[in-house]
Amino acid sequence: MQRRNFLKSLALTPVLVAGANAEPSDSTKEGKEETRSLIDSSEFSKTKGKASIINLDKCDGCKGYEMPQCVNACKEKNAARFPEPIKDIPQYFPRKIYEDYSKNRDDISRLSPYNWTFVEELEIDSKKVFVPRRCMHCDDPTCQKICPFGIIGKDDNNAVNIDEHYCFGGAKCRDVCPWGIPQRQAGVGIYLKIAPKLAGGGAMFKCDMCADLLAQGKKPACETQCPKEAIIFDDKAKILALVEEAKKESKFIYGDTQNGGTSTFYISSIDFTKIDEAIARKYGKEDGVLDSKSQKMGRPHMNVVVKNFVSEDSALIKGVLAAPLIGVVAGAIAVAKSKKNIKKG
Numbered sequence: 238m239q240r241r242n243f244l245k246s247l248a249l250t251p252v253l254v255a256g257a258n259a260e261p262s263d264s265t266k267e268g269k270e271e272t273r274s275l276i277d278s279s280e281f282s283k284t285k286g287k288a289s290i291i292n293l294d295k296c297d298g299c300k301g302y303e304m305p306q307c308v309n310a311c312k313e314k315n316a317a318r319f320p321e322p323i324k325d326i327p328q329y330f331p332r333k334i335y336e337d338y339s340k341n342r343d344d345i346s347r348l349s350p351y352n353w354t355f356v357e358e359l360e361i362d363s364k365k366v367f368v369p370r371r372c373m374h375c376d377d378p379t380c381q382k383i384c385p386f387g388i389i390g391k392d393d394n395n396a397v398n399i400d401e402h403y404c405f406g407g408a409k410c411r412d413v414c415p416w417g418i419p420q421r422q423a424g425v426g427i428y429l430k431i432a433p434k435l436a437g438g439g440a441m442f443k444c445d446m447c448a449d450l451l452a453q454g455k456k457p458a459c460e461t462q463c464p465k466e467a468i469i470f471d472d473k474a475k476i477l478a479l480v481e482e483a484k485k486e487s488k489f490i491y492g493d494t495q496n497g498g499t500s501t502f503y504i505s506s507i508d509f510t511k512i513d514e515a516i517a518r519k520y521g522k523e524d525g526v527l528d529s530k531s532q533k534m535g536r537p538h539m540n541v542v543v544k545n546f547v548s549e550d551s552a553l554i555k556g557v558l559a560a561p562l563i564g565v566v567a568g569a570i571a572v573a574k575s576k577k578n579i580k581k582g
Contacts, residue, residue, distance in 0.1 A: 282376040283498055286395035287451055288476040289460070291369050293505040293512075294488075295467035298356055298367035302464075305356040307369055308345050310462035312352065314447065318401070319351050320440060322424025327433045335423035335438060348535030350422035350442040354459060357536075359515040361507055368503075368512065369459070369468065370537055371444040372397060372418045376498040379547040380410035380419065395473065395500040396446035403427055406439035413547050415496050416537035419443045446470075446500075476502060495543035503539075513539040 299305040322339050329335050338344070342351040354371035378397045381389040388400040389410060399410070399419065405428045411419045419441040426440035447457035451470075460468045469476070480490055483504045491503035505512065516538055517527045527538040 281393075282391075282395050282473070282500060284474055284477070286393055286473050286500065287446070287470055288374075288395060288473040288500040288502065289446075289457075289468060289470045290476055290479055291501065291503050292467045292469075293366060293368060293503060293507070295465045296356070296367045296369060297465060298358055298365070299464065304345055305367075305369070306462040306464055307459035307468060308352065308354055308356060310458035311354045311371075311444070312345075314458040315353060318442075320401075320422040320425040320442065322422060322439075323429065326424035327429075329423070329438045336421045337423050338420070339422065339424075348418060348420050348443070348537070350420050350440075352535075353442065353444040355535075357516060357519075359512065359519060361511050361515050364507075366505075366507060366512065366515070368516075368539070370416075371459075371501075372446070373416065373492060373496065373499040373501045374444075374446055375496050375545075376500065377496070377545055379413040379415070379496065379545060382547050383409050383413045385409065392448055392452070394446070394448065394451040396448035396451060398445035398448050399441050399443060401426065401440040401442060404440040406441055408438065408441065410441055415540075415543045415545075417535070418537065420535055473500060480504070491539060491541070495541070497545035509539050509541050513541065 299307075302309075319342070320339070322337065326335050326337055338349045338351060341349070345352050345355055347355055348370065354369060357368040357370055359366045359368065374395055374397045376395075378389065378391060380399075381391055381397060385407065386403060386405060388403040389397065390400065391397045404426055406421050406423070406426055408419070408421050411417050411421065420443065421439050421441050423439035428438065447455075447459075450457055457468075457470055460470050469479075480493065480502050484490060489505050489508050491505070491509045492499040492501045503509070513527075516536070520527060520536060527536070527540075
């Protein structure tokens with residue numbers, strides 16, 4: 238960064254602190270618990286906390302219902318947290334574009350800021366297969382490591398969540414997520430208070446495993462509304478035992494090794510290689526490989542081999558965090574959060 242630009246970033250500091258101290262609106266606070274304890278080590282997540290099973294042999298896409306009940310439950314549970322963008326959304330800098338899904342809130346065919354889970358309908362060997370998709374809640378989340386502002390948390394139930402109150406919408410979390418899960422909505426978020434023409438682009442949204450319900454000892458909305466009991470949440474140790482039983486029955490598992498391990502386990506009688514190829518074909522990729530653009534649009538692949546490249550490439554993290562302006566903003570956010578915690582204490 239040139240000296241002139243660096244000095245500009247320093248000059249922004251009072252503005253950043255003021256913006257970071259701004260209280261979120263009631264509409265964004267409603268239905269959102271405060272960020273809980275962060276888990277720094279992925280070792281905890283491998284055997285402790287909570288996890289889920291999604292059994293594709295049981296899921297039938299909710300035949301006879303207007304929409305899959307897990308999707309409906311998620312939308313009803315999180316409706317108060319869905320973004321409400323301003324009327325005149327500023328264009329991103331330097332590209333004159335922005336991502337606005339507010340006019341397509343009812344689209345349940347993909348992940349979006351207004352649809353945090355969806356059910357992929359596929360046809361494999363003349364058989365219908367339904368695959369609920371949402372955040373995998375990784376043991377070692379790439380999104381959490383790469384977020385330059387430190388606003389992605391992971392609690393002791395293994396729920397990975399984005400604090401939309403402080404998110405700038407830079408979308409680096411989506412870029413490094415192997416499945417492109419987080420989705421961006423422009424015209425909302427703290428960047429509008431700080432530097433709408435220079436920084437950010439909205440806020441990122443995704444499934445947070447109903448972290449507030451889990452913290453109360455309750456079940457996530459998708460599980461309680463599933464008529465086929467295809468979705469199960471429980472202590473991770475118990476889920477792992479069920480996964481091992483499924484393996485003994487020659488079932489295929491997804492989520493156990495991908496991205497270094499996750500807290501979401503898919504069980505299926507159909508090989509996930511076939512499922513992944515079917516997803517790619519569905520979106521016009523005859524070579525059986527889904528491109529990054531399709532993923533970015535909220536339609537994730539199910540590649541069997543998924544490496545956690547952020548853990549393997551520390552230079553990538555250092556490069557992101559080395560930018561002086563990012564350091565200034567991150568510091569401002571940390572100060573603001575600290576002040577609010579002191580007030581509560």
